[in-house]
Amino acid sequence: MSDAILHHVSVPTRDLDRAARFYETVMRLSRIPRPPFPNPGVWYGLDDRHVHVTVYPEANFRDARPVDNNDVHFALRVEDFEEWRSHLGRMGYDESLPDDDPRKLIVKLTGYAGFPQLYLMDPDRNVIELNGPPWPA
Secondary structure (H helix, E strand, C coil): CCCCCCCEEEEEECCHHHHHHHHHHHCCCEEECCCCCCCCEEEEEECCEEEEEEECCCCCCCCCCCCCCCCCEEEEECCCHHHHHHHHHHCCCECCCCCCCCCECEEECCCCCCCCEEEEECCCCCEEEEECCCCCC
């Protein structure tokens, strides 16, 4: 058994202002203090875990690729999955959008995972999973 726990995920961006608007408005995350690293970035707190958004134009971006739940992503557990789904709809995200639309959602209400899942992309096309509590046994 490992004593390691996840501390943070690092998300690259080319445009910090655009990414910050997404993570604060769409994802509803709150900024936390960030040390004065030489490259620009913002940190967001999720209890004792973090999401670090950092300007890094040389990153491996998914340019022009559609949302793909099998690609690299990070997942956030949400308490009210349907409320989040409604919120994203109000923000312009929908599963009926064309595959090439950056606001296209993949929604899996049933499946192997044992909990509902949805996948979306940030403005740099980094994939994010939101999942709800497990289904009753």
